[in-house]
Amino acid sequence: MKDSLLADPLLGTTLTLAAYAVAVLVYRKYSWLHPLICAPLIVYISLRISGISFETYNIGGDLVSFFLGPATVAMAVPLYKHATRLRTMLPSLLLGALTGSALGLLVNGACVMVLGGTSEFLRSALPKSVTAAVAVDLSGWLGGSPGLTAALTVLTGLFGSVTGPPLLRLCGVSDRIASSIAIGAAAHGIGSARLIAESEEQGGLSGFSMAACAVFTPILLLPVHAWLL
Incomplete structure (x- = not known):
């Protein structure tokens, strides 16, 4: 069960989006802490605490990177x-x-x-x-x-x-x-x-x-x- 969860691309995608949502909430209270600084820190701390490797996280994280081009357009x-x-x-x-x-x-x-x-x-x-x-x-x-x-x-x-x-x-x-x-x-x-x-x-x-x-x-x-x- 754990192995299948770690291999699911939705893990990295969900973690990335959740980290950004939390970072936006923090930014509304502390305007000096930019979401794009806070969100990576949340992801990093989450990976360290859970013991999930970056390679495993990036299976889903790459999905977010894929949308960089469409977002720019x-x-x-x-x-x-x-x-x-x-x-x-x-x-x-x-x-x-x-x-x-x-x-x-x-x-x-x-x-x-x-x-x-x-x-x-x-x-x-x-x-x-x-x-x-x-x-x-x-x-x-x-x-x-x-x-x-x-x-x-x-x-x-x-x-x-x-x-x-x-x-x-x-x-x-x-x-x-x-x-x-x-x-x-x-x-x-x-x-x-x-x-x-x-x-x-x-x-x-x-x-x-x-x-x-x-x-x-x-x-x-x-x-x-x-x-x-």
């Missing part, structure tokens, strides 16, 4: 709802996303090289500022570690989601459009999800920036890929 809904206004700002939005993509690659690469990172770490870290569904494929294309890239991408999104809005205000960026584009370019889906919870229009702008960066980044990486070969 679903962020197009706010774009559609605000398409008329977005169209009037299209040149500025594209320029902002292109600038964010270029700076993201430059900063990622510069940090790794200054800190003495390995070639594999450089290849894995370069695409971490775009959405995970794209970053993982770019990492494999560059010869990096997709698993490491996934972890770096999630950490980047978490950091941008938690600190991005207050950091932008601290730097004097008060314009809602500019801050939305910046969050989408730097913190991709996780940052955009936070903005959607606050303002659908800002979430749509951030989602547009995230999508545009997912197009610009592979193009900007073409000469980098040739250089790394």
Whole structure:
């Protein structure tokens, strides 16, 4: 009975969803504890206490990962709802996303090289500022570690989601459009999800920036890929 339960993909899926639901409840009381920080901790503690291995949990955990792509595509809904206004700002939005993509690659690469990172770490870290569904494929294309890239991408999104809005205000960026584009370019889906919870229009702008960066980044990486070969 126990073996069949452990082999059931629903175990990992249920644990993941339950952990996130608890994390959301905690976040409503303690706004400084982001659900995407709290939920993994709940999963980790649960696995340690129960003695369930990560491999066993991940049989169902992979089902949740599968929906990352569809969830990213679903962020197009706010774009559609605000398409008329977005169209009037299209040149500025594209320029902002292109600038964010270029700076993201430059900063990622510069940090790794200054800190003495390995070639594999450089290849894995370069695409971490775009959405995970794209970053993982770019990492494999560059010869990096997709698993490491996934972890770096999630950490980047978490950091941008938690600190991005207050950091932008601290730097004097008060314009809602500019801050939305910046969050989408730097913190991709996780940052955009936070903005959607606050303002659908800002979430749509951030989602547009995230999508545009997912197009610009592979193009900007073409000469980098040739250089790394």
